[in-house]
Amino acid sequence: MSFTSPEFFLFIALILPAYVIFKPRWRWAVLLAGSLVFYAALGAPYLLAALAAVTLASFFGGLWMGRVDAERRKPYLWAGIFLNLAVLLVFRYLGDLAHFFDPASGALPVFISVGVSFYAFQGISYLADIYKKRIEPEPHLGHFALYMAFFPKILQGPIERGANLLPQLKGDLTFSEPAAAAGLRRFGWGVFKKLVVADRLGLLVNPVFANVHDYTGLSLLLAVYLFAFQLYFDFSGYTDMALGLAGLFNIRLSENFDRPYLARTVTDFWRRWHMSFSHWIRDYIFMPLQSAWRRWGGWRVVAALLVTFLASGLWHGIAWTFVAWGLLFGIFMCLEWLYTPYRRRLYAWLHIEKSRLAGAWQVFVTFNLVCFAWIFFRASTISDALYIAGNLFNGVNVLACGKLAVKYGLYLPVFKGIVNPAAFSSAASQVCTNTLANFPAFSSQFLGQNMAVLLVSAVILALGGWIGKRLPAGRWPAGVRWAGYALFSFWVLYGLAILEAPGQAYTQFLYFKF
Amino acid sequence: MRDFTRFFAKVALLGLILVVGLMFVFFVLLPPDYSDTFAIMGRKMAYLQNAEGPKIVLMGGSNVLVGVDSPLLEQRTGRKVANIAIQASIPLEMQINQAEPYLKPGDLVVISAEYNYYVMPDGNPAIVARQLEAYTPGWFDLAPADIARIPDILKDMFQAKMARLMERGFYPATDLGRTFSPYDSLPAALLDQFDAQGDYIAALDKPPRSIVTKMFLGDNQIDPRIFDIFNDIDRRVRARGAVAVLTFPSGRQSNCSLSGPAFLAITAQLQEKVTMPFVGTPASYCFPDNLFVDTEYHLDRQGRQLRTEQMLRDLAPYLK
Numbered sequence: 001m002s003f004t005s006p007e008f009f010l011f012i013a014l015i016l017p018a019y020v021i022f023k024p025r026w027r028w029a030v031l032l033a034g035s036l037v038f039y040a041a042l043g044a045p046y047l048l049a050a051l052a053a054v055t056l057a058s059f060f061g062g063l064w065m066g067r068v069d070a071e072r073r074k075p076y077l078w079a080g081i082f083l084n085l086a087v088l089l090v091f092r093y094l095g096d097l098a099h100f101f102d103p104a105s106g107a108l109p110v111f112i113s114v115g116v117s118f119y120a121f122q123g124i125s126y127l128a129d130i131y132k133k134r135i136e137p138e139p140h141l142g143h144f145a146l147y148m149a150f151f152p153k154i155l156q157g158p159i160e161r162g163a164n165l166l167p168q169l170k171g172d173l174t175f176s177e178p179a180a181a182a183g184l185r186r187f188g189w190g191v192f193k194k195l196v197v198a199d200r201l202g203l204l205v206n207p208v209f210a211n212v213h214d215y216t217g218l219s220l221l222l223a224v225y226l227f228a229f230q231l232y233f234d235f236s237g238y239t240d241m242a243l244g245l246a247g248l249f250n251i252r253l254s255e256n257f258d259r260p261y262l263a264r265t266v267t268d269f270w271r272r273w274h275m276s277f278s279h280w281i282r283d284y285i286f287m288p289l290q291s292a293w294r295r296w297g298g299w300r301v302v303a304a305l306l307v308t309f310l311a312s313g314l315w316h317g318i319a320w321t322f323v324a325w326g327l328l329f330g331i332f333m334c335l336e337w338l339y340t341p342y343r344r345r346l347y348a349w350l351h352i353e354k355s356r357l358a359g360a361w362q363v364f365v366t367f368n369l370v371c372f373a374w375i376f377f378r379a380s381t382i383s384d385a386l387y388i389a390g391n392l393f394n395g396v397n398v399l400a401c402g403k404l405a406v407k408y409g410l411y412l413p414v415f416k417g418i419v420n421p422a423a424f425s426s427a428a429s430q431v432c433t434n435t436l437a438n439f440p441a442f443s444s445q446f447l448g449q450n451m452a453v454l455l456v457s458a459v460i461l462a463l464g465g466w467i468g469k470r471l472p473a474g475r476w477p478a479g480v481r482w483a484g485y486a487l488f489s490f491w492v493l494y495g496l497a498i499l500e501a502p503g504q505a506y507t508q509f510l511y512f513k514f
Numbered sequence: 515m516r517d518f519t520r521f522f523a524k525v526a527l528l529g530l531i532l533v534v535g536l537m538f539v540f541f542v543l544l545p546p547d548y549s550d551t552f553a554i555m556g557r558k559m560a561y562l563q564n565a566e567g568p569k570i571v572l573m574g575g576s577n578v579l580v581g582v583d584s585p586l587l588e589q590r591t592g593r594k595v596a597n598i599a600i601q602a603s604i605p606l607e608m609q610i611n612q613a614e615p616y617l618k619p620g621d622l623v624v625i626s627a628e629y630n631y632y633v634m635p636d637g638n639p640a641i642v643a644r645q646l647e648a649y650t651p652g653w654f655d656l657a658p659a660d661i662a663r664i665p666d667i668l669k670d671m672f673q674a675k676m677a678r679l680m681e682r683g684f685y686p687a688t689d690l691g692r693t694f695s696p697y698d699s700l701p702a703a704l705l706d707q708f709d710a711q712g713d714y715i716a717a718l719d720k721p722p723r724s725i726v727t728k729m730f731l732g733d734n735q736i737d738p739r740i741f742d743i744f745n746d747i748d749r750r751v752r753a754r755g756a757v758a759v760l761t762f763p764s765g766r767q768s769n770c771s772l773s774g775p776a777f778l779a780i781t782a783q784l785q786e787k788v789t790m791p792f793v794g795t796p797a798s799y800c801f802p803d804n805l806f807v808d809t810e811y812h813l814d815r816q817g818r819q820l821r822t823e824q825m826l827r828d829l830a831p832y833l834k
Contacts, residue, residue: 020518486528486531486532494672
């Protein structure tokens, strides 16, 4: 049951009134029952067993830890972590491992493992927080089970800390109209990001990554850049939906994204991207490792960074592509850690610490480093990734491309009465590069409505973010607000309708597989 | 609870605004496009309804729309001929739903489905949407499978209408924005491009276009549902005192050579499991390649006459 399926809307139409009808002190039970139904609807009953195992291991591990002295807590901590990791290994990685060591064997069936890595990490963080005395153990199994299984975040996070979510679930749960309205707005924004923007970008990106050897040069470069945005809008769209759904029940989940592509450094990027996960690996892998290896001096940071990001890669799957992706980020972070003091001195010497131009340059460099890493994240195999990385600039005549861009401006099929795309395509292949001509955007399937929708949506995204920050929708005059809602909903419906033209099916969330 | 009631009322109001807005777009801003191929359906149905005496009703896909000379059939048989076929993606179940109320004892229903129909008898929601937009009474004649796909049909209708809106507003004077057209080979037809009986006659004198010869069905297996569909049609036609017969679509000689065994295999299965009689053979409806205008099934003027003559010979036993 996807957040965008008709069944899910029926599910919400049932659970929300039930939530309101029940007394506040029993609403946790409604949410828990609904969450289990939601998870069971994936059609993989063994996932409920995985959820139960992680929930019980974490709950009793925490409970028993709370009953003993600090010095005697460690066995319970490790036992709880071991059980969580065992579930993670069995349900999430066993198939991956079999494939990794013998790609042709297909020895183990591929499990649907959606959600397991998220709630297993949540269980581990809960145990670690009790061990560190950051939180008290939760004594109520029902509240704790809801903390683990709450349906808006069970599939793809955010990975919630006990300190944030548990207190909200323990007291009387309330319904708040402003929170629900804000939640619905946020949900709609997420639907727009996912279905109208990310899936449409997928139409451009997926064919290239599916057959990378059919493309070279600018086609690959464009696909890599567009994938960066596809992934962002897909995952942040999901997060918006999750946070919006939680808002319907007056529950606040953690933010997961904060304009990550405006980060000035890779470190800054990881503070803004998939924040609940990056904070998790920082707090539960990097910090303990750094602390354990403190006698290594400065190298402890380098080693801890490499191990942390290697683990981050492996969390996404057992494959060389994820190993390379994790290590690449680890190396970026290490280099940045080593280089930052010199950069600061250089900027101070040049008096450009507060220069916007220097800031923009940093954003540009960081964005490109991140995009380079995304190649390994998205490619099907390591050889595909290496092919892409090695052919990004193949056959590109930068000067001629620049001239062509000046002549035609941006490629805007919206104005194709003025700019002839066939002429552009032909000119591109003759003058600038022969590597862009077969890019999916230049196929007739994508021209027209889809490109127009992408461009208009880009304006909506830019304006929506800008206006939303300065003037929240709640403060708009009612007429303007309602007209905005109606037009926005209409646009989403339209984007959805033309996306699902023959051969352009809706795609699952990219992070669903993790 | 009051909070929730107010919230629910607001969500319902937004839903209402959307529905009203969509209806405004559907019916006011973008009224049905009565200028394309599907708009002919109303006139076809009127012809069927008003035909007096024993008549012939032609059903099937565009092989019937383009490839049968109904006036010639009328002239030779002395019966009125209503050609209610439009496109292969409009299922036969929908066509029989449309024709059934007007069938009378002594009528002859002639069905000629394209070969790909035997593999995939379901309608194409986008095409059905197109027909429903141009011919609203068609909503009452939907095939059972299409009733289950009404959301898809509405979505495709919305998509087609928005395509027209985008064409007007965003990029006028271009057809690049169309995400689909009724069919590639025939241009969106005007009503005067059909004759009174419902045949499409604007492409008859077009020069033949190069067509790649490929196996009609390949390895695809016949869909077993079609036996039930044909038997149901036969039962309903008989219940009206009329007779239904199956005949074969026109095929290019080069493809008949290639796909002949597949045609015979289909015919053998149908003859075994379908109660409706067959007229002719697949081979008797194979014509020289140069008599086809654009696709496998669309005959030119000369080809259409040859095919109609063949039909007259094959149907003779049923026209006495």
